[in-house]
Amino acid sequence: MKLPSLRDVATEARLLLIGIPVFLWTMIPIYHMFLFAISPKEDAFSGKLWPDHPTLHNFEIVFKQQHYFLRDFYVQFWNSTLIAVSVGVLTLFIATAAAFSISRLKVPGGRAVLNLALFTYFIPAAFLAVPMYRTMGNYGLLNNHWSLILAMVTIASPYAIWVLKQASDKLPVELDEAAVMDGATTLQIFRLVYLPLMMPSLVAIGTYAVLLAWNEYLYAFLLLSNDREITLPVALGNFLAADDSPWELLMTTGFIYALPPAAVYYAFRRYMVGGLTAGAVKS
Amino acid sequence: MAITLSGDQAIPGPPLSSRLTPAQVWGIILLAPYLLVFLAFVVYPVCYGLWLARAPSNYVALYNDPIFARAAINTLIFLVIGINVKMLIALFLSGFFAQQRTWIRWLSVIFILPWAVPSIPTILSVRFMLNPEWGMINHFIFSFTGDDGPNWLNDPTVALTMAIAVHIWKSLPFWTLILITGRLAISHDLFEAAEVDGASWWQKFRYITWPSMQTLYVTCTLLSMIWTLGDFNSVYLLTGGGPADLTHVLATLGIRYLRLDQLSLAMASIVCAMPFVLPLVYFMMKRLSR
Numbered sequence: 001m002k003l004p005s006l007r008d009v010a011t012e013a014r015l016l017l018i019g020i021p022v023f024l025w026t027m028i029p030i031y032h033m034f035l036f037a038i039s040p041k042e043d044a045f046s047g048k049l050w051p052d053h054p055t056l057h058n059f060e061i062v063f064k065q066q067h068y069f070l071r072d073f074y075v076q077f078w079n080s081t082l083i084a085v086s087v088g089v090l091t092l093f094i095a096t097a098a099a100f101s102i103s104r105l106k107v108p109g110g111r112a113v114l115n116l117a118l119f120t121y122f123i124p125a126a127f128l129a130v131p132m133y134r135t136m137g138n139y140g141l142l143n144n145h146w147s148l149i150l151a152m153v154t155i156a157s158p159y160a161i162w163v164l165k166q167a168s169d170k171l172p173v174e175l176d177e178a179a180v181m182d183g184a185t186t187l188q189i190f191r192l193v194y195l196p197l198m199m200p201s202l203v204a205i206g207t208y209a210v211l212l213a214w215n216e217y218l219y220a221f222l223l224l225s226n227d228r229e230i231t232l233p234v235a236l237g238n239f240l241a242a243d244d245s246p247w248e249l250l251m252t253t254g255f256i257y258a259l260p261p262a263a264v265y266y267a268f269r270r271y272m273v274g275g276l277t278a279g280a281v282k283s
Numbered sequence: 284m285a286i287t288l289s290g291d292q293a294i295p296g297p298p299l300s301s302r303l304t305p306a307q308v309w310g311i312i313l314l315a316p317y318l319l320v321f322l323a324f325v326v327y328p329v330c331y332g333l334w335l336a337r338a339p340s341n342y343v344a345l346y347n348d349p350i351f352a353r354a355a356i357n358t359l360i361f362l363v364i365g366i367n368v369k370m371l372i373a374l375f376l377s378g379f380f381a382q383q384r385t386w387i388r389w390l391s392v393i394f395i396l397p398w399a400v401p402s403i404p405t406i407l408s409v410r411f412m413l414n415p416e417w418g419m420i421n422h423f424i425f426s427f428t429g430d431d432g433p434n435w436l437n438d439p440t441v442a443l444t445m446a447i448a449v450h451i452w453k454s455l456p457f458w459t460l461i462l463i464t465g466r467l468a469i470s471h472d473l474f475e476a477a478e479v480d481g482a483s484w485w486q487k488f489r490y491i492t493w494p495s496m497q498t499l500y501v502t503c504t505l506l507s508m509i510w511t512l513g514d515f516n517s518v519y520l521l522t523g524g525g526p527a528d529l530t531h532v533l534a535t536l537g538i539r540y541l542r543l544d545q546l547s548l549a550m551a552s553i554v555c556a557m558p559f560v561l562p563l564v565y566f567m568m569k570r571l572s573r
Contacts, residue, residue: 018379019390026394029452032419033408047422094320097313107310113318120325122564124513126534127553130541131332132324138331139323154324157317186309215401218515222538233403237520240407247411254404265399266392 033258036251044248058252067249069239072227080214080231080257083145087152087213088206094153095160095205096198100190102161103168104176114165117158125155126218133222147223148231152216156209167201168194207268211261232257332550341551351552354531357443358559361532362508365447370504373455377462378492398456406449406520410436413445439529442522446530450517458503465499466492502570509563512556533559 004012035051036044037058043051060066065073102110120128132151133142141147171194179189195202217233224230230238236257239250303311345351380391397405412419413435421432436442473491482490515534518524524531524539531539533556540549 015379015382015384015387018376019387022376022379022394023390025452026396026456029405029408029412030396030400032412033404036408036411045417047417047419047426094316098317101310101313105306105310105313107307107314110310110314113314113321117317117321120321122509122560122567123325123329124509124511124534124556124560126513126515126537127556127560128325128328128513129515130537130546130549130553131328131335133541134335134546135324135328135331150320150324154320157320161317186306190313217401217403217520218538222541233401236403236407240523251404251408251411254407258400258404262396262400265395269392269395 033251033255036248037255039248041246041248044251058248059256061249062252062256067246069235069242069246070249070253072235073253075228076230076232076235079145079229080233083148083152083220083231084210084214086145086149087156088210090149090153091156091160091209092202092206095157095164096195096202098157098161099164099168100194103165104171104189104194105186114158114161117161120155120158129218129222132219136223141223143224143226143229145224145229148216148220149213151219151223152209152213155219156212160205160209163205164198164201168198171197204268207264211264214261333554335547336550336554338547341547342555344548345551345555350528350531351536351555353529354533354536354552355555357530358512358532358534358556360443361447361450361514362511362559365450366504366508366511368447369451369455370458370500370507372451373458373462373503374496374500376455376459377466378488380459380463381466395456395460397453402453402516403520405453406516409445409449409452410521436522437526439526442526443518443530446518446521449521450511450514453517454507454511458507461503462496462500465496469495498570502567505563505567505570509560509567512559 035049038054038056039048039051040053040055040057043053062070062073065071098113101107102114132154136142136147136151139147141150175193175197176189179193184192215233216231217237220231220234221237224234227235232253236250236254239245239253380387380394411417415421415432415434415437418435420435424430424432433441435445469492474487477487477491513534514532515538518530518532519535519538522530524535528539533552537549537552540546540552
């Protein structure tokens with residue numbers, strides 16, 4: 001075995017000099033949240049790096065809904081789940097149909113629709129939210145889960161269509177032609193040829209839409225207000241209404257809320273990063 | 284529907300219905316759900332919003348509202364300083380993460396966390412860290428110096444800086460990731476040739492990395508500016524616009540008017556942001572169409 005040269009050591013030291021601050025910068029807010037979740041109130045407020053008496057008591061309070069701010073925890077968790085899954089399913093349905101239509105059926109004007117769709121992302125989110133709020137009021141959907149579901153589908157779809165179109169452009173045309181020769185109708189091609197081949201992309205896009213909806217705060221905060229209708233992030237924001245907010249419980253609930261998306265993200269990391277960055281480099 | 288068919292009308296031929304093949308009819312049917320969503324939740328709100336903002340009295344009211352002027356300046360600072368600092372760090376870190384080391388690969392997995400977890404709990408976590416009495420940061424300052432730390436979120440300049448820091452914390456991983464892919468796409472032979480010629484790291488960056496990443500970098504910066512204009516969470520959840528409404532940006536100000544039931548004022552403030560948005564969108568379109 002060769003001893004590392006002085007030059008190698010210097011390079012490694014320089015890299016560590018970047019790596020350690022990056023690690024601390026990334027982890028401190030997350031660790032702080034975790035620290036609060038496992039600390040009794042006195043320890044949390046004393047600025048210790050590790051509590052004297054680490055405890056899971058905060059989780060117990062959350063799961064038993066034993067606090068004024070937490071009385072609808074399960075309902076809100078369920079709302080978040082239901083809305084995220086609905087957004088995922090609806091986005092998949094709308095975007096797959098649109099991508100099939102644009103990419104495989106070459107519908108006239110399809111390209112233009114895709115460009116218009118992507119234009120949605122040139123409207124800053126908070127700016128679209130204001131007229132969207134009023135529009136939902138006009139449609140009579142305020143305080144209804146559908147308002148948030150439809151708003152999130154609107155935001156998730158353009159990217160979903162774009163990615164699915166890229167993916168389906170790569171499928172060979174001969175497949176469709178062969179199916180037509182065998183007398184398959186358009187819908188049969190869609191169901192029996194297209195969908196199975198697109199499965200990996202569909203999983204990635206479904207995950208993307210679910211995460212987007214689960215993480216959304218602004219639209220949820222605007223469109224839903226009833227305590228039993230709101231999603232978890234809105235409930236977390238509502239903790240701030242009181243001066244003596246139970247921060248250790250807020251952080252515990254926040255930790256529980258942040259776990260599923262982090263887990264899903266890491267489980268699907270390969271797909272997510274691949275899909276995102278492939279598009280980025282193209283532009 | 285008009286949009287889907289418009290491409291067809293250029294072709295001369297028999298009436299429309301008989302010219303469409305069954306596949307094209309299905310194409311229109313399958314595209315219809317998205318078109319409906321787009322018309323109902325993008326086109327209609329945007330047009331309706333612009334219509335609400337038509338009265339000149341709204342703009343007089345905005346002009347007379349000191350919070351608006353402050354918010355416009357804050358937004359400009361957020362975009363010009365915040366985004367450029369973020370993109371420079373992202374460019375620098377993309378070089379760091381492109382190094383082939385096992386521990387750097389592990390670090391890159393952790394580094395994605397801020398982007399992967401929802402922003403509410405983490406921003407609130409930072410908010411408590413900055414609490415002057417109970418927050419961890421002032422506890423540390425006290426135990427090292429014996430002095431009380433600053434009242435972080437009570438000073439508008441510091442509070443806005445912290446909001447920018449939170450924004451950077453949240454979105455840095457995303458942009459770094461994209462710049463890493465851009466960097467990895469550069470042919471490795473170029474660097475090897477430069478190595479043989481004895482080029483310094485700066486020369487390698489200046490003559491190889493930068494020329495091939497320039498376009499991507501500028502595109503990312505423009506896109507990040509557009510998206511940051513709509514960043515409500517970083518400011519609202521950290522400072523709530525305070526102290527004394529001095530840290531609002533246009534995104535939070537619009538929502539503030541909305542919550543005060545002044546919808547036309549909210550829309551007018553957004554229309555006033557168009558001088559920020561439209562040039563960005565224009566440059567973006569020019570780049571993408573090239």
